[in-house]
Amino acid sequence: MSIVSLSVAAYLVAALLFVLALAGLSRHESARRGNGFGIAGMAVAVAATVLLALDDGVDALGAVLVVVAVVLGGAIGLRLAARVQMTGMPELIALLHSFVGLAAVLVGWNGYLHVEAHPGGAAAAGLDALGLLGVHSAEVFVGVFVGGVTVTGSVVANLKLSARIRSAPLVLPGKNLINLGALVAFAVLTVWFTVAPQLWLLVAVTVLALALGWHLVASIGGGDMPVVVSMLNSYSGWAAAASGFLLDNDLLIIVGALVGSSGAYLSYVMCTAMNRSFLSVIAGGFGIEAPQSGEGPAGEHRETTAEAVADLLANASSVVIAPGYGMAVAQAQHPVAQLDARLRARGVQVRYAIHPVAGRLPGT
């Protein structure tokens, strides 16, 4: 049993633990256990990789930088998670997505620096012998592209959710053509890079991906952000899978595909719950525009006071409560529960009307 075979076995165990993590999160009873499985899977995966790296022989610079990076990154992550308000969850998740996207872009660039930047070098020659050089170039390109789209898309989602930019969709003339054109350009550049890998092509696709990510999410209205965040989650999974292809690492491929596929399906489920077309949302409002939320309200505007509401409730025989963002911000869920109990004690029928994606991402 060698270190390499041990680490491959550990990767298999880690992958299965991640599957259990996702399965656990599907039901309330097993949710916390699922989170535990996820942590265990990540620990096993990282330990196996560190073992592999040590076995390979690691230089002082690498060891120091990695330890600093892990400790610093972990501390920042803990701090962010501990301090975020519940209503600030969605923008934090969006921000974290951008980190994964950026990491995938950097891994892709490293792949280029290791292989394509040295056409006569050992790594390139090795891949060429297996007939994999062109494939490697394509994988680098795809990883950088998907990662880049995730980066700017997630940053824009974060800004929209934290209300730092307008939540109304940006509707550029010919926006569908812009998106399609970007995809066509990506395909052309990929083929070109596979045939003749050059640095400027990689720079071009990075810029293209960043621009497309920004445009895609900026064109989506604030109300669709839950689906967008889930879709960006999926994109970051595909970016990780692409990195797995270029590094020939099955764990990255499996986990990236798990995340990508589950994220995409979750977005689809949320779209059908909102009775909106999945394609129209993920393609940046392709063809169909999101409902404008900035125009003046239709219908009557009626103001009320606490006393008037209490009066209404006391005399009602049936009450329907529609909880919303206001209740979350006011932390009013406990008084509402008490109100519910008191109304029921008086024989009033109390029901709740819950929007299909209410509470999906508090704050939207």
Added chain:
Amino acid sequence: MAATPGAGLRGPRAPGRRRPAGRPARPPQPGAVVGVAAAVLLLLAAIAPPQLQVNLTVFALAIVIGYYVIGHVHHALHTPLMSVTNAISGIIVVGALLQVGQSPAITVVASVAVLLASVNVVGGFAVTRRMLAMFTRS
């Protein structure tokens, strides 16, 4: 609680605008979709070098598993699920760790990637734990 009965959940539709697509287009025949997908996949895998074929196999199976494993997720768990899949996508840290030591420049870039991914992993699992702690039955 809603106090303005007139406004709809998503705001009004401007008069004269086409009804937004709540009605899905007629779906293509499932047999045709499977047939086309199978043909494309067959072609792709057939011309691929052996290493890529193994990777593609693993990739395809993992996609299917991902779909089925969260097939029946409870609505209330959508957000924690998004948070945990976000944390799991920090697996990119493994890729970055493998690249450390290939050259000084690559090591520096990879370390930055490790830092970013570590923030994601630790922060993501911690946030999920916080969310799940709110789901206690009283």
